[in-house]
Amino acid sequence: MEEGEQLRSLMFLMSYLLLKRRRDIDNANIQRRNEIQRRIRHRQYFFQRQRRMLMMMIAGGVRSNVRIRTRPWTTTTSTDWWERVVMTEFQPSDWLDKFRMSRDTFFYLCDKLRPRLARQDTSFRLALPVEKRVAVALWRLASNVEYRTISTLFGVGKSTVCRCVRDMCHAIVALLSPVYLRSPNEQELEDSAHLFSSLWGFPHCVAAVTTLHTAIITPSNNASDYANPAGWLSVLSQVAVNGRGQFWDVCASFPGGTDPADILQNSSLWATVAEGGLSPAPPPVFMGKTLRYVLLGEACYPLQSWLMKAYPEEKGRRGSQTVLTEPQRLFNQRLNRALHAPKDTLLRLRARWQCLSKRNDCGLDVVPTMILACCILHNMCESHGDDFKDECHKHLRSASMDSGQAEEVRQLFCDYFQQQNS
Template sequence: MEEGEQLRSLMLLVTYLLLKRRRDVNDASAQRRAEIQRRVRHRQYFFQRQRRMLMMMIASGIHSNVRIRTRPWTTTRSTDWWERVVMTEFQPSDWLDKFRMSRDTFFYLCDKLRPRLARQDTSFRLALPVEKRVAVALWRLASNVEYRTISSLFGVGKSTVCRCVRDMCHAIVALLSSIYLRLPGEQELEDSAQLFLSHWGFPHCVAAIGSLHTAIITPSNNASDYANPAGWLSVISQVAVSGRGHFWDVCASFPGGTDPADILQNSSLWATAAEGGLSPSPPPTFMGKSLRYVLLGEACYPLQSWLMKAYPEEKGRRASHATLTEPQRTFNRQLGRALRVSEEALLRLRARWQCLSKRNDCGLDVVPTMILACCILHNVCESHGDTFRPEWKEEVSEAESPQPSHKQLLSTGMDQSNAEEIRHLFCDYFQHNS
């Protein structure tokens, strides 16, 4: 009886061991099949990727053979494009065309931004050089092309392109604002006043105020606030431009439907100018009187002792104001001519940096910083004497979103009490010097 029990226990043990061995063999086989399938999928993925890249290169080569090829590197799409082509084969005209600045200015910019843009290598990958990061971001600002196009060109990921643009814009604002976007000193004020008088025929003036509308994608909230007078969605920025065409102050950016007069009154420029911060102490003399330097603005701004605008033009017989006198018409002509300083500066800004002339697909959290960065880059290029190509303006004129015009401010409730007397002094000046 005991032998039977022992035999039964032994059979149960053997059965258990056999079942366990079978299960282990099945598990091992399943793991091997899963690993084989994973490797097959992995190889298929890379095979399909290489096939797509090959087809793109073939299609690009066929397309380039149809056109006249001006450069042997126009169809290059490899990861060494930056090191092998740009750094060795780019001519001065190529630097201007692609990066909107000279090679010397480019490397000057890289040196200035290096403290914020330099990254350390990790055990997984090498850090992108500062020069390549700046080049990726400048290409985006200058052309406004899609991230995937730049990604393919430079051999980096789309997320890397987005990060390069964001990081460089923040670095420019943080490191270069105090140098290239600041209020002027007394000597700069005097130089600007001389330029306004000699080039534009308007005396005792140091800056012109203008507005810039940048087209944006439809925001998720309060989209109607961003509809500007022309009917398209934008953000509006206020700029103050010197007689040299440099930006002294930029206030970016408000919804496109915001009144420019409200932007001005809520900006630091208003407080600075009203307190005499844009004029030396003591004030210079004009027409025999001690008078602070003035700024010029469009008809949508209020008349102030430091801000001159045109007299309202008569529009038909039912106009509520009298016909302008000849001195007043002369004043309007001279002021309109001087306001071309800001118009020309904004045109050159949008022509050099196409991200401001075409619809900007970046988020609203990035657009204001991008506008400030482009204004600073404009001052950098202008200060370094980089060539500006006239054909860039033609690209802006063909843009789908022309700059809207703002309504003329007829109400005198916002005008300063003694501002009309100062405007009359300028009328007397033009009358005596005509």
């Protein structure tokens, strides 16, 4: 009896183990089949998606061809506008009007920026050519239109337009600053002094310093610091302009409420000129004395031996009129006339690059680089002879901060103008 019970128990245990083993094998087979079916469905979905995308591309090309053949008077597609109209049908006047430079200068710029702007094709999309990236960015700088307008025009995404503008501005500052925005050599100093004397009637001067306000959107932090004396928000830049109407030095990114004298004293231009960097060694002779070349500035700048500004015509809280001598009045007339050189240059700069004359909706991390890039592009276009003239507004600020030790130099110029006038 006991042996029979033991045998039954053993058979029951063996049956249980066999059933459990079979259940485990069935579960494993079910999981394996489910995984295989999941992979099959994934591959089918992937191939169907690829086929749908291919059919959409083919259908889009067919519709575009039909639309162009049947309705030739309608607007062409964006890709066709860039590849056919711009690249093959644009006239010289169209290049100057749309891109603010000639066709030769445009491709020269593309070649210079190619090391920084060239991109590789990927498995999902083709990279934009360097020429198209530069054209997108130039259109934005020249017109200051919205990203969505440029996106529709060139057939690219709005984020792509934003990247093109950022990348090109950074590439211009990095690659072209040593060529088009640098300190002049002795020959360039002499040429600039000759131009200021012959064109503007102010001798022994090589450059003029002025300010440029660029309107911006309200920043997230310290918005009150960017309010300029005119009451609107701006980024303030200091520029030095030579006799040819080109920029020698640009100091950007200051809030609009900053005192221009503070910008000058904290700029590299102050250190360079104070150390004699804008004058040959030994200095040239003027009115029988050895004198370094001078720069001209507005009333907001301090009077220095190398920086001339006009005599103040009003002094005191009661508004009493300061009586100027005839040489002093003549000095003010000639200096004010010579200060038209940087004013005219800023007019051309803003006319060429409308992003500086209208409110710029880019972030504060981009605006200073954009200002530098526009100044460099201005110098490049001027040096290549790509003239562009238009009208724009300018905004200047008046303030004063004088320093002693420069009155003798200013009186020397008064004597010169008095001799010329007599």
